[in-house]
Amino acid sequence: MSDRSVFLVGDHLPGIVLPDASGQGFDVMGQVIAGRPRVLALGGLPEEEAPALESAARAAGTVLVEVLAGAPDGTVRPGPQRVFDAGGGAFRALGLAGGGVAVVSPRGRLEFAAPAGPAGMASAVRAALAALPSPAPAPPVRRGGAPVLLVPDILEPELVAALLAHWERGEKQKDRVAGAAEAAGAHRIKRRADVFLDDRGLYETFHARLMRRVLPEMMRAYRFQPVSYEVPRIGCYDAADAGAFEAHRDNRTPFTAHRRFAMSLNLNTGEYEGGTLRFPEFGPDLHEPEAGGAAIFGCDMLHEALPVTRGRRFAIFTFFTDAEGAKQEQALIRQRAAAGQQGIQMR
Ligand SMILES: O=C(O)CCC(=O)C(=O)O
Numbered sequence: 001m002s003d004r005s006v007f008l009v010g011d012h013l014p015g016i017v018l019p020d021a022s023g024q025g026f027d028v029m030g031q032v033i034a035g036r037p038r039v040l041a042l043g044g045l046p047e048e049e050a051p052a053l054e055s056a057a058r059a060a061g062t063v064l065v066e067v068l069a070g071a072p073d074g075t076v077r078p079g080p081q082r083v084f085d086a087g088g089g090a091f092r093a094l095g096l097a098g099g100g101v102a103v104v105s106p107r108g109r110l111e112f113a114a115p116a117g118p119a120g121m122a123s124a125v126r127a128a129l130a131a132l133p134s135p136a137p138a139p140p141v142r143r144g145g146a147p148v149l150l151v152p153d154i155l156e157p158e159l160v161a162a163l164l165a166h167w168e169r170g171e172k173q174k175d176r177v178a179g180a181a182e183a184a185g186a187h188r189i190k191r192r193a194d195v196f197l198d199d200r201g202l203y204e205t206f207h208a209r210l211m212r213r214v215l216p217e218m219m220r221a222y223r224f225q226p227v228s229y230e231v232p233r234i235g236c237y238d239a240a241d242a243g244a245f246e247a248h249r250d251n252r253t254p255f256t257a258h259r260r261f262a263m264s265l266n267l268n269t270g271e272y273e274g275g276t277l278r279f280p281e282f283g284p285d286l287h288e289p290e291a292g293g294a295a296i297f298g299c300d301m302l303h304e305a306l307p308v309t310r311g312r313r314f315a316i317f318t319f320f321t322d323a324e325g326a327k328q329e330q331a332l333i334r335q336r337a338a339a340g341q342q343g344i345q346m347r
């Protein structure tokens with residue numbers, strides 16, 4: 001397995017199917033246990049501690065799984081689920097080649113990974129259990145709302161800071177909307193200063209996060225697999241400018257018809273007032289993912305970014321498309337090139 005298959009904390013995990021003691025496949029991501037935290041003890045637990053740890057895991061609403069190096073041993077015993085990873089692929093993919101504790105979040109992400117040897121394994125499992133978020137108070141019953149996918153923690157704070165610095169340095173495009181016909185009224189609709197993400201290194205890191213943290217969520221929620229997305233732009237809505245993007249759909253011009261899903265990923269929160277996202281066709285709910293998290297929604301949905309009334313709101317935006325949309329988009333790019341308009345060049 002190459003380095004590319006090593007998952008970082010925060011990445012969405014694919015199916016992890018390993019044989020149990022009798023050789024039967026057990027999927028750590030399978031529907032029988034998905035939706036609960038799963039605590040993986042890679043390297044196994046001391047036999048005398050395993051039953052108590054399993055009870056503690058169960059009491060915490062989690063599933064404890066021992067992942068053992070070596071082939072299935074044919075011994076079925078009470079205690080935690082035991083699975084076998086003879087090739088060590090799961091150990092390496094989780095970044096714990098030498099063993100340790102990994103936690104898979106209810107959402108299906110690698111939430112935590114810490115190396116531990118046999119002597120420290122029991123206390124590492126206890127520490128992981130203690131660090132799990134406590135269960136939410138009475139959950140709300142929803143009877144409406146927009147079909148918008150909210151994905152937290154896509155970008156880590158360092159990457160957010162680098163993107164903000166890129167905006168500071170970059171050439172600002174003010175109030176630009178796709179399509180000449182709308183451009184005249186652009187300032188009315190959109191009051192935002194954008195900088196394209198045209199730095200290759202930053203783009204590549206951003207791309208890697210989308211691949212691991214956004215595409216699997218879009219597949220699960222919408223069964224949609226983008227084939228491409230527009231060059232992302234970092235936007236600033238400034239209260240000084242009554243920054244806002246009034247109600248619109250994202251695919252209603254010849255220049256935007258190829259778009260299928262929009263992503264609006266916040267780069268800061270708590271530093272401005274207003275600036276929330278609203279889908280007026282679906283009621284008054286306001287959406288504001290925490291910094292590093294995004295709202296992803298279909299491009300046919302009417303939406304607006306409410307005016308920023310204090311401070312500045314920063315976010316990064318892109319639009320995903322499918323194979324058919326990508327063809328349309330390529331045709332547009334060729335038309336523009338023929339008319340002497342250069343696209344965005346990566347630096
Ligand atoms: O500010 C937002 O979150 C939405 C931006 C938006 O709708 C757009 O760029 O088309």
Ligand SMILES: [Fe+2]
Nearest residue numbers: 249250262303
């Ligand atoms: Fe939009």
